[in-house]
Amino acid sequence: MGSIICATKCPNCGRSAIQDYYYRSDEKTIVCYRCGFYLKRQIQDIYASPTKYKEERYDGYGVFRLVNKDGKRTTTIFSCQLKENDIEKYVNEFSGDAVNQEKSFLVTYTDGDxxxxxxxxxxxxxxxxxxxxxxxxxxxxxxxDNRHMVPIEE
Known part of the structure:
Protein backbone atom coordinates (compact mmCIF):
# COMPACT_ATOMS: atom_id res chain seq x y z
CA MET A 1 0.00 0.00 0.00
CA GLY A 2 1.31 3.50 -0.83
CA SER A 3 1.30 6.21 1.79
CA ILE A 4 2.19 9.90 1.82
CA ILE A 5 2.84 11.47 5.21
CA CYS A 6 2.95 15.27 5.29
CA ALA A 7 1.66 18.33 7.11
CA THR A 8 -1.85 19.57 6.33
CA LYS A 9 -4.20 22.24 7.66
CA CYS A 10 -6.13 21.01 10.68
CA PRO A 11 -9.88 21.12 9.95
CA ASN A 12 -10.51 21.96 13.61
CA CYS A 13 -8.00 24.68 14.58
CA GLY A 14 -6.37 25.72 11.29
CA ARG A 15 -2.83 24.97 12.44
CA SER A 16 -0.46 22.29 11.18
CA ALA A 17 -1.61 18.67 11.52
CA ILE A 18 -0.07 15.41 10.29
CA GLN A 19 -1.81 13.54 7.50
CA ASP A 20 -1.09 9.93 6.51
CA TYR A 21 -2.79 9.45 3.13
CA TYR A 22 -3.00 6.09 1.37
CA TYR A 23 -3.36 7.17 -2.23
CA ARG A 24 -4.17 3.71 -3.61
CA SER A 25 -7.15 3.18 -1.32
CA ASP A 26 -8.14 6.81 -0.53
CA GLU A 27 -7.80 6.10 3.20
CA LYS A 28 -6.35 8.72 5.51
CA THR A 29 -5.56 9.61 9.09
CA ILE A 30 -5.19 13.20 10.33
CA VAL A 31 -3.84 13.96 13.81
CA CYS A 32 -3.33 17.49 15.12
CA TYR A 33 -0.79 17.79 17.92
CA ARG A 34 -1.87 21.41 18.40
CA CYS A 35 -5.59 21.03 19.27
CA GLY A 36 -5.98 17.24 19.49
CA PHE A 37 -8.19 16.72 16.41
CA TYR A 38 -8.30 13.13 15.08
CA LEU A 39 -9.80 11.72 11.88
CA LYS A 40 -9.44 8.21 10.49
CA ARG A 41 -11.08 7.24 7.20
CA GLN A 42 -10.87 3.51 6.43
CA ILE A 43 -12.37 1.18 3.89
CA GLN A 44 -15.39 -0.60 5.32
CA ASP A 45 -16.37 -2.60 2.22
CA ILE A 46 -13.92 -2.76 -0.68
CA TYR A 47 -16.35 -4.81 -2.79
CA ALA A 48 -19.18 -2.26 -2.67
CA SER A 49 -19.57 0.05 -5.63
CA PRO A 50 -18.62 2.72 -4.86
CA THR A 51 -16.26 1.58 -2.09
CA LYS A 52 -17.74 2.16 1.37
CA TYR A 53 -15.69 3.97 3.99
CA LYS A 54 -16.14 4.46 7.71
CA GLU A 55 -14.90 7.53 9.55
CA GLU A 56 -13.82 7.93 13.13
CA ARG A 57 -13.58 11.60 14.11
CA TYR A 58 -12.88 13.45 17.35
CA ASP A 59 -12.82 17.20 17.69
CA GLY A 60 -9.76 18.17 19.65
CA TYR A 61 -9.79 19.61 23.15
CA GLY A 62 -6.07 19.92 23.72
CA VAL A 63 -2.75 18.13 23.94
CA PHE A 64 -0.34 16.97 26.64
CA ARG A 65 3.26 16.49 25.48
CA LEU A 66 5.49 14.90 28.10
CA VAL A 67 9.21 14.65 27.36
CA ASN A 68 11.44 12.95 29.90
CA LYS A 69 15.03 13.95 30.53
CA ASP A 70 16.12 10.64 28.96
CA GLY A 71 14.44 11.71 25.69
CA LYS A 72 11.40 9.42 25.90
CA ARG A 73 8.22 11.28 25.04
CA THR A 74 4.50 10.70 24.92
CA THR A 75 1.77 12.81 23.40
CA THR A 76 -1.83 12.57 24.58
CA ILE A 77 -4.60 14.17 22.55
CA PHE A 78 -7.88 14.98 24.28
CA SER A 79 -11.18 14.02 22.65
CA CYS A 80 -13.28 15.73 25.33
CA GLN A 81 -12.97 18.71 27.63
CA LEU A 82 -10.76 18.09 30.64
CA LYS A 83 -12.23 18.14 34.12
CA GLU A 84 -10.40 19.86 36.95
CA ASN A 85 -9.10 16.57 38.39
CA ASP A 86 -7.74 15.59 34.94
CA ILE A 87 -5.89 18.90 34.69
CA GLU A 88 -4.42 18.33 38.18
CA LYS A 89 -3.23 14.87 37.13
CA TYR A 90 -1.42 16.21 34.05
CA VAL A 91 0.08 19.17 35.93
CA ASN A 92 1.42 16.73 38.53
CA GLU A 93 2.95 14.56 35.78
CA PHE A 94 4.49 17.68 34.25
CA SER A 95 6.09 18.54 37.60
CA GLY A 96 7.84 15.16 37.98
CA ASP A 97 11.61 14.98 38.54
CA ALA A 98 12.22 12.92 35.38
CA VAL A 99 10.38 15.42 33.15
CA ASN A 100 12.09 17.93 30.87
CA GLN A 101 9.75 20.89 31.51
CA GLU A 102 11.37 22.95 28.74
CA LYS A 103 10.12 20.50 26.10
CA SER A 104 6.84 19.44 27.72
CA PHE A 105 3.50 21.25 27.72
CA LEU A 106 -0.20 21.00 28.53
CA VAL A 107 -2.65 22.92 26.34
CA THR A 108 -6.44 22.92 26.24
CA TYR A 109 -8.52 23.92 23.23
CA THR A 110 -12.12 25.07 23.64
CA ASP A 111 -14.35 27.02 21.24
CA GLY A 112 -11.41 28.10 19.09
CA ASP A 113 -9.25 29.25 22.01
CA ASP A 145 6.66 18.36 -4.72
CA ASN A 146 6.79 20.44 -1.54
CA ARG A 147 3.83 22.58 -2.54
CA HIS A 148 1.62 19.49 -2.25
CA MET A 149 3.56 17.68 0.48
CA VAL A 150 4.48 20.12 3.22
CA PRO A 151 7.39 18.84 5.37
CA ILE A 152 6.67 17.94 8.99
CA GLU A 153 8.56 19.65 11.76
CA GLU A 154 7.58 20.21 15.37
Whole structure:
Protein backbone atom coordinates (compact mmCIF):
# COMPACT_ATOMS: atom_id res chain seq x y z
CA MET A 1 0.00 0.00 0.00
CA GLY A 2 1.31 3.50 -0.83
CA SER A 3 1.30 6.21 1.79
CA ILE A 4 2.19 9.90 1.82
CA ILE A 5 2.84 11.47 5.21
CA CYS A 6 2.95 15.27 5.29
CA ALA A 7 1.66 18.33 7.11
CA THR A 8 -1.85 19.57 6.33
CA LYS A 9 -4.20 22.24 7.66
CA CYS A 10 -6.13 21.01 10.68
CA PRO A 11 -9.88 21.12 9.95
CA ASN A 12 -10.51 21.96 13.61
CA CYS A 13 -8.00 24.68 14.58
CA GLY A 14 -6.37 25.72 11.29
CA ARG A 15 -2.83 24.97 12.44
CA SER A 16 -0.46 22.29 11.18
CA ALA A 17 -1.61 18.67 11.52
CA ILE A 18 -0.07 15.41 10.29
CA GLN A 19 -1.81 13.54 7.50
CA ASP A 20 -1.09 9.93 6.51
CA TYR A 21 -2.79 9.45 3.13
CA TYR A 22 -3.00 6.09 1.37
CA TYR A 23 -3.36 7.17 -2.23
CA ARG A 24 -4.17 3.71 -3.61
CA SER A 25 -7.15 3.18 -1.32
CA ASP A 26 -8.14 6.81 -0.53
CA GLU A 27 -7.80 6.10 3.20
CA LYS A 28 -6.35 8.72 5.51
CA THR A 29 -5.56 9.61 9.09
CA ILE A 30 -5.19 13.20 10.33
CA VAL A 31 -3.84 13.96 13.81
CA CYS A 32 -3.33 17.49 15.12
CA TYR A 33 -0.79 17.79 17.92
CA ARG A 34 -1.87 21.41 18.40
CA CYS A 35 -5.59 21.03 19.27
CA GLY A 36 -5.98 17.24 19.49
CA PHE A 37 -8.19 16.72 16.41
CA TYR A 38 -8.30 13.13 15.08
CA LEU A 39 -9.80 11.72 11.88
CA LYS A 40 -9.44 8.21 10.49
CA ARG A 41 -11.08 7.24 7.20
CA GLN A 42 -10.87 3.51 6.43
CA ILE A 43 -12.37 1.18 3.89
CA GLN A 44 -15.39 -0.60 5.32
CA ASP A 45 -16.37 -2.60 2.22
CA ILE A 46 -13.92 -2.76 -0.68
CA TYR A 47 -16.35 -4.81 -2.79
CA ALA A 48 -19.18 -2.26 -2.67
CA SER A 49 -19.57 0.05 -5.63
CA PRO A 50 -18.62 2.72 -4.86
CA THR A 51 -16.26 1.58 -2.09
CA LYS A 52 -17.74 2.16 1.37
CA TYR A 53 -15.69 3.97 3.99
CA LYS A 54 -16.14 4.46 7.71
CA GLU A 55 -14.90 7.53 9.55
CA GLU A 56 -13.82 7.93 13.13
CA ARG A 57 -13.58 11.60 14.11
CA TYR A 58 -12.88 13.45 17.35
CA ASP A 59 -12.82 17.20 17.69
CA GLY A 60 -9.76 18.17 19.65
CA TYR A 61 -9.79 19.61 23.15
CA GLY A 62 -6.07 19.92 23.72
CA VAL A 63 -2.75 18.13 23.94
CA PHE A 64 -0.34 16.97 26.64
CA ARG A 65 3.26 16.49 25.48
CA LEU A 66 5.49 14.90 28.10
CA VAL A 67 9.21 14.65 27.36
CA ASN A 68 11.44 12.95 29.90
CA LYS A 69 15.03 13.95 30.53
CA ASP A 70 16.12 10.64 28.96
CA GLY A 71 14.44 11.71 25.69
CA LYS A 72 11.40 9.42 25.90
CA ARG A 73 8.22 11.28 25.04
CA THR A 74 4.50 10.70 24.92
CA THR A 75 1.77 12.81 23.40
CA THR A 76 -1.83 12.57 24.58
CA ILE A 77 -4.60 14.17 22.55
CA PHE A 78 -7.88 14.98 24.28
CA SER A 79 -11.18 14.02 22.65
CA CYS A 80 -13.28 15.73 25.33
CA GLN A 81 -12.97 18.71 27.63
CA LEU A 82 -10.76 18.09 30.64
CA LYS A 83 -12.23 18.14 34.12
CA GLU A 84 -10.40 19.86 36.95
CA ASN A 85 -9.10 16.57 38.39
CA ASP A 86 -7.74 15.59 34.94
CA ILE A 87 -5.89 18.90 34.69
CA GLU A 88 -4.42 18.33 38.18
CA LYS A 89 -3.23 14.87 37.13
CA TYR A 90 -1.42 16.21 34.05
CA VAL A 91 0.08 19.17 35.93
CA ASN A 92 1.42 16.73 38.53
CA GLU A 93 2.95 14.56 35.78
CA PHE A 94 4.49 17.68 34.25
CA SER A 95 6.09 18.54 37.60
CA GLY A 96 7.84 15.16 37.98
CA ASP A 97 11.61 14.98 38.54
CA ALA A 98 12.22 12.92 35.38
CA VAL A 99 10.38 15.42 33.15
CA ASN A 100 12.09 17.93 30.87
CA GLN A 101 9.75 20.89 31.51
CA GLU A 102 11.37 22.95 28.74
CA LYS A 103 10.12 20.50 26.10
CA SER A 104 6.84 19.44 27.72
CA PHE A 105 3.50 21.25 27.72
CA LEU A 106 -0.20 21.00 28.53
CA VAL A 107 -2.65 22.92 26.34
CA THR A 108 -6.44 22.92 26.24
CA TYR A 109 -8.52 23.92 23.23
CA THR A 110 -12.12 25.07 23.64
CA ASP A 111 -14.35 27.02 21.24
CA GLY A 112 -11.41 28.10 19.09
CA ASP A 113 -9.25 29.25 22.01
CA UNK A 114 -5.97 27.69 23.11
CA UNK A 115 -4.98 27.91 26.76
CA UNK A 116 -1.43 26.95 27.74
CA UNK A 117 -1.70 25.53 31.26
CA UNK A 118 1.96 24.64 31.72
CA UNK A 119 5.16 24.42 29.73
CA UNK A 120 6.12 25.99 26.43
CA UNK A 121 4.98 24.54 23.10
CA UNK A 122 7.45 24.37 20.22
CA UNK A 123 8.24 27.42 18.08
CA UNK A 124 6.12 26.17 15.15
CA UNK A 125 3.20 25.19 17.38
CA UNK A 126 1.79 28.75 17.36
CA UNK A 127 1.80 29.20 13.57
CA UNK A 128 -1.37 29.08 11.46
CA UNK A 129 -0.98 26.47 8.71
CA UNK A 130 -0.26 28.90 5.86
CA UNK A 131 2.54 30.58 7.85
CA UNK A 132 3.92 27.15 8.81
CA UNK A 133 3.78 26.00 5.18
CA UNK A 134 5.60 29.14 4.01
CA UNK A 135 8.30 28.64 6.64
CA UNK A 136 8.80 24.98 5.66
CA UNK A 137 8.96 25.80 1.93
CA UNK A 138 11.56 28.49 2.60
CA UNK A 139 13.58 26.11 4.77
CA UNK A 140 13.39 22.96 2.61
CA UNK A 141 12.96 24.51 -0.82
CA UNK A 142 9.88 25.59 -2.73
CA UNK A 143 9.68 22.76 -5.24
CA UNK A 144 6.66 21.39 -7.07
CA ASP A 145 6.66 18.36 -4.72
CA ASN A 146 6.79 20.44 -1.54
CA ARG A 147 3.83 22.58 -2.54
CA HIS A 148 1.62 19.49 -2.25
CA MET A 149 3.56 17.68 0.48
CA VAL A 150 4.48 20.12 3.22
CA PRO A 151 7.39 18.84 5.37
CA ILE A 152 6.67 17.94 8.99
CA GLU A 153 8.56 19.65 11.76
CA GLU A 154 7.58 20.21 15.37
Missing amino acids: FKILCGTPTENWHLPFEAYKKKMLEKYGDTE
